[in-house]
Amino acid sequence: MALVLCSLYAIGCSASAQESNAMARGLSLHYVLRVDTTDLSGYDIELHINNAPHTLRLAMATHHEYDDKYWKHLEHFSIKTSTGKGSFVKEDSALWRISIPEHDAVISYRLHLPNQTSPQRACHRPFLTATGGLVGDLHSFMYMVGQTDIPCYVTFQMPGDWKIATGLKATSDPKVYSASSAKVLMDCPVLIGKLHTWGFTVSGIPHRVAYWAAQNALAFDTSLLVDNIKKISEQEVSLFGAIPYDNYTFLLQDNAFGALEHLNSVTLGTPSAMLASHMNYFCEEIAHEFSHTWNLMRIKPAEYTELNYGPQERASGLWFSEGLAMFYADLLVRRAGLETEDTTRTAHLEHIIKRYYADTGNTFIPTAKVSLTSNVLPGELGDYNASVHVQGELIGAMLDLIIRNATNNKRSIDDVMKAMFKRFGGDKGFYTKDIEGVVKEVCDCDVHPFFQAYVYNGHAINFNEYLKLAGMQMQLSWTVAKDDKGNVAPDFRIYKWTSPADSSSRIFITTPNGCWGRAGLHTTDILVAFNGKPVERSSSFGSLLRDVHIGDTVFIMVKRDDGTKTIPVVITSYMEPVVKIKPLDKVNEQQQSVFDSWIKGLN
Numbered sequence: 001m002a003l004v005l006c007s008l009y010a011i012g013c014s015a016s017a018q019e020s021n022a023m024a025r026g027l028s029l030h031y032v033l034r035v036d037t038t039d040l041s042g043y044d045i046e047l048h049i050n051n052a053p054h055t056l057r058l059a060m061a062t063h064h065e066y067d068d069k070y071w072k073h074l075e076h077f078s079i080k081t082s083t084g085k086g087s088f089v090k091e092d093s094a095l096w097r098i099s100i101p102e103h104d105a106v107i108s109y110r111l112h113l114p115n116q117t118s119p120q121r122a123c124h125r126p127f128l129t130a131t132g133g134l135v136g137d138l139h140s141f142m143y144m145v146g147q148t149d150i151p152c153y154v155t156f157q158m159p160g161d162w163k164i165a166t167g168l169k170a171t172s173d174p175k176v177y178s179a180s181s182a183k184v185l186m187d188c189p190v191l192i193g194k195l196h197t198w199g200f201t202v203s204g205i206p207h208r209v210a211y212w213a214a215q216n217a218l219a220f221d222t223s224l225l226v227d228n229i230k231k232i233s234e235q236e237v238s239l240f241g242a243i244p245y246d247n248y249t250f251l252l253q254d255n256a257f258g259a260l261e262h263l264n265s266v267t268l269g270t271p272s273a274m275l276a277s278h279m280n281y282f283c284e285e286i287a288h289e290f291s292h293t294w295n296l297m298r299i300k301p302a303e304y305t306e307l308n309y310g311p312q313e314r315a316s317g318l319w320f321s322e323g324l325a326m327f328y329a330d331l332l333v334r335r336a337g338l339e340t341e342d343t344t345r346t347a348h349l350e351h352i353i354k355r356y357y358a359d360t361g362n363t364f365i366p367t368a369k370v371s372l373t374s375n376v377l378p379g380e381l382g383d384y385n386a387s388v389h390v391q392g393e394l395i396g397a398m399l400d401l402i403i404r405n406a407t408n409n410k411r412s413i414d415d416v417m418k419a420m421f422k423r424f425g426g427d428k429g430f431y432t433k434d435i436e437g438v439v440k441e442v443c444d445c446d447v448h449p450f451f452q453a454y455v456y457n458g459h460a461i462n463f464n465e466y467l468k469l470a471g472m473q474m475q476l477s478w479t480v481a482k483d484d485k486g487n488v489a490p491d492f493r494i495y496k497w498t499s500p501a502d503s504s505s506r507i508f509i510t511t512p513n514g515c516w517g518r519a520g521l522h523t524t525d526i527l528v529a530f531n532g533k534p535v536e537r538s539s540s541f542g543s544l545l546r547d548v549h550i551g552d553t554v555f556i557m558v559k560r561d562d563g564t565k566t567i568p569v570v571i572t573s574y575m576e577p578v579v580k581i582k583p584l585d586k587v588n589e590q591q592q593s594v595f596d597s598w599i600k601g602l603n
């Protein structure tokens with residue numbers, strides 16, 4: 001892929017001259033996205049280019065966190081010009097070089113939707129049904145390399161009774177939307193179909209909620225859903241102090257899981273059955289994703305470029321983007337007066353610290369390193385697992401206590417978020433040293449040793465040193481892990497993943513000290529057979545281990561560079577952490593004051 005980067009760089013160097021020439025010529029880009037409900041295997045896209053140079057490059061962009069490589073699913077790529085003389089060469093996986101003798105052309109292709117391999121659909125990936133679907137963004141559209149500042153238009157051709165919900169800008173024609181740049185177009189998913197839609201305003205800015213319901217969807221309290229989202233939105237706006245968009249759309253989907261943030265929209269998998277039975281289940285997820293509108297989409301890691309078609313870019317400050325979004329997922333739902341997963345802030349902290357210790361990797365792999373390996377394939381942390389969400393949330397929580405203590409409760413981590421948004425809410429990206437600088441300014445105290453220990457080096461967080469600032473202490477003990485029914489649980493901490501390079505099924509373990517690691521298995525081993533039977537691609541370890549119990553021996557055949565071997569694994573139990581947070585025996589006035597404001601979640 002080095003060649004890809006070189007060519008990107010070369011094009012980037014000449015981009016400004018090229019762009020000004022293009023602007024002078026009146027380059028225009030108009031996309032047409034056509035859905036035909038008699039064939040739901042995909043949808044067709046045309047790109048009408050006018051006043052273009054004779055040679056241009058089109059690329060499919062790489063997402064910073066979820067690189068789904070939809071360039072694999074493009075078919076029937078063709079070029080039409082008035083003389084019929086256009087041609088193209090595929091220069092790399094996601095890059096097409098187009099030659100046209102005139103200045104106008106129509107590029108056409110079809111996006112063939114890949115088969116769904118899991119029971120539920122990831123909500124950020126395109127889909128189509130007879131009643132609607134998700135289209136658009138970088139999964140669908142190509143951008144013109146070196147011409148990313150050109151505004152573009154999209155016409156949606158689809159059944160007449162379908163609605164459109166998107167962050168793209170509406171025009172006077174209800175089927176035509178615009179984007180101010182390629183970056184905006186690549187960032188805007190489009191929910192289409194027989195949608196239910198609602199709206200509310202926050203500080204005068206319109207927010208829309210759209211829901212695509214599958215057939216036989218269960219009824220749920222729609223006004224409660226919209227009210228919950230509004231309350232969360234108000235808290236987010238209050239936290240960051242300003243609204244960086246002129247409209248926002250929540251794209252909610254039945255039969256889907258997960259969520260993905262965008263500049264002025266978010267996709268959320270919200271199955272109607274869950275909304276009917278556990279509406280509050282989604283509150284923290286909505287709060288997390290919506291806070292990314294500021295913290296990640298605008299306060300963004302410096303390593304992230306605007307548009308890139310090469311490998312995914314790694315960000316050393318991802319712990320801040322994800323960890324603080326986790327921290328505020330709990331806190332803002334509390335501030336909104338909605339039900340949280342953990343009853344109190346203390347219970348929530350116990351829960352997250354337990355998760356921290358449950359994966360040993362969290363306690364000794366620097367969070368800056370975990371950030372860099374966060375969105376890549378398993379194996380870069382050896383046989384350990386670690387999470388930027390967990391590490392980052394706890395670093396944020398401890399910094400909050402440090403700031404509250406140092407400023408007599410006049411300031412908190414909220415002030416860090418506001419200052420980060422003011423300083424890095426524009427084009428300038430941040431590095432971890434910038435966060436350290438902002439925290440230092442907010443608390444007027446020396447946090448360098450803290451960042452050195454826990455962010456740059458992999459010291460285990462000394463929770464009691466910071467909890468005592470609020471008159472609290474933590475006790476850690478270990479117990480045999482139990483299942484939901486209270487029975488001793490077998491160590492099933494082994495997972496399977498598919499290598500995109502060779503489609504092989506590979507192993508992922510979370511610690512070398514569990515029964516799998518002790519037996520000699522390693523993350524990235526190719527899984528060949530389980531108990532003598534070849535392992536099918538679709539089967540999970542959950543299904544392979546269904547009838548396996550503590551004391552059983554299973555035989556795992558793996559393939560490595562030095563050959564194939566069968567490894568016997570004796571299934572054992574395993575230990576899990578127990579975390580209890582209690583008040584200190586003696587608490588002074590300062591500690592009590594920090595605790596009182598912290599426990600209420602005050603800013």
Ligand SMILES: [Zn+2]
Pocket residue numbers: 288289292321322325
């Ligand atoms: Zn996130």
